[in-house]
Amino acid sequence: MPIFDYKCSDCGKEFEELVFNRDECPPCPECKSEKTGKLMSACKFKTGGGAPDHGDMGEASSAPSASASSGSSCAGCSGGNCATCG
Template sequence: MPIFEYKCSDCDNEFEELVFDRDECPPCPKCQSANTGKLMSAVRSKVGGFAPDTGGDSGSNAAAPSAPSGCSGCSGGDCSSCG
């Protein structure tokens, strides 16, 4: 069941509502007006594995968290002295 964001045209209240019918516009919980409309929401998702928060840049080449490695010159990242 999706949660949608709405805005009341009468009192400018923004609210979220769990709805069963995606075309339904629920009344405003603040003023009870039926004059509400759906807002566009930003979507953020993560697919598989670890991905550090890079401020939304999904194309980042950020290193994975440090892991033990045979290289004593770095913290497990990708460096030229690891061989």
């Protein structure tokens, strides 16, 4: 079932509505005005059960990776280049 985002021209309320006819613009739930318009919305979907993958758009991790470090890694740390590593 398609759910579309709408905005009321009279009161400015933004709302979502399940519609069967994609050309239909439902009345505003706030002020009941018929002057509503469909908004452009981003496609949203989820696959699997894990955390969302943001790809290049997500924030970069601040933790250093072991492969990016120049020293050897030990079980005591993940930095790979500390005083306890030989």
